[in-house]
Amino acid sequence: MRNMCSVLHYEFKMQFQRLAAWGVLLAAAALSLLDNFPSAGNLARLEFLNEPAYFVYRIVSLDSLVLLFGLMFLLAGRIPLDAKTGMKSLLMASPLKKWQYVLGKLLGGFLYVFSMLCIFLFLNTAVYFIGTPFKISLIECAVPVVKAVLASFIPVSLFVSFCSIALPGMIDIRFFYVLAAILFGFNAAYVGSAEAMPFYLITSGDLARLIWVHPGWPFVDMGSVIANGCFLAGSGFVSGCLLFLKHRFWRSE
């Protein structure tokens, strides 16, 4: 258990020190504020921007996708890099066990994606709170943020981190990039409707409706919410299990 925690700790630390990821986060934050900052133009364009819950909903369902896409690409190299740099041989020669290595990598990645998403949302919401011309209370901002973190960020982080760390450990990383680009492309191109959303959407699925719903269609299809959550969490979990079950990935024990 201690070895797993060491892998997790250093994996998180290494990721957190990557300047490229901070660049992606800042770029995504700039884009999201251009789109959602409560300026006169944006308020005229977006009917519900005066509601903090709507602002958080937009950040989660649209703008966080840019950050997640960047993080997915950055995380995808973690296991192939270990093999390429000789670190895998070194780790296998230590008393580290396969489950400790795999779980440490996956959970380190999960915590990292989750932290980055939270920072992204907190940063945007803080700017919104400070810059809004309306009088809004802190609690009005805090409630949708907590909903977003609990309802959306946990399953989304699980999906992005587990899939992007585990799958390139089993398949060619270029093939993984193509798959990821297609999925994210679908997600970005999907136009929301009052109907139940497809389960495979990463951030625009019905999980995001737990944060805010359109007053004209205030119904949430719980079946679709559960399907969306199951897809995200389940895909991540299955990817992690596949890597763990793969023979010849680690020394024979």
Add this chain to the structure above:
Amino acid sequence: MSTNIEISHVTKTYKNGVTALDDVSFHAGSGVFGLLGHNGAGKTTLMKALVTVLTPSAGTIRICGFDTVKQGNEVRARIGYLPQELAMYPSLSVFDFVNYMAELKGIHNKKAVSSVLEQVEMLEFSRRRIGQLSGGMKRRVGIAQALVGNPQILVVDEPTAGLDPEERVRFRGLLSRYAREGRTVLLSTHIVEDIHQLCEELAVLRKGHLFYAGTSAALLERVKDRVKILHLENENQLIELQKKSVVLSTTYESQGLTARIMDENGLYPQTKPVTATLEDAYVYCMGGKAHA
């Protein structure tokens, strides 16, 4: 002298059918033990089998009496390993990287990490990121992570490749010091000078077969009084010479060239005998006649 490493009839055949090791047997006690062989001879495969990363197809390896396949955990607790290609994690600091490796070995003691960094003269650079280090410094960090916890067996694969002469000397001193007090350093290299300076005993691998195992002195004895130098007028003479004898090395001069040869049967009376070196013996082995 106790036997720390015991290799018995080890064969390793990969899934693609390539046999990297074929019935290799030798043992090593305390001190620095050299493993020589050209690229592709099977040294790295043997090293990986020793540190439990690879499983032999046949045969057994025992480290401090523990079988590498059946008692892997016991073995891993007793070895330090420096792989041939180790780029490490460039974003981590020197201290963090060595501390990470120490934690994986069950050592949660920052003083032990500082101590090992001091041994390799890297303590003053402990806050520097690995990505900012020179090649020699990276190798020192690599050896520091292998030394942490004072393992009984240290397995180092080509540790001096690509280092400048000063770093190589420093590295040799470090390995030599470590091998005292009953510990074993298994040093794999194709740099004969390193073996000559450090090892009393060595094994020579050639195309997966064990070609020689024993003392450096015994290997030198095989070529004693048979290494000679011969002056040649031109390259045509060298080509003719190569057909009849083992040419160990050649030096081009302003007029002609000098060949260092193995004159086994006194075929060349015009040659001058010289003191044989371990490199002569090794090249002769690789020429394939030492066993005759």
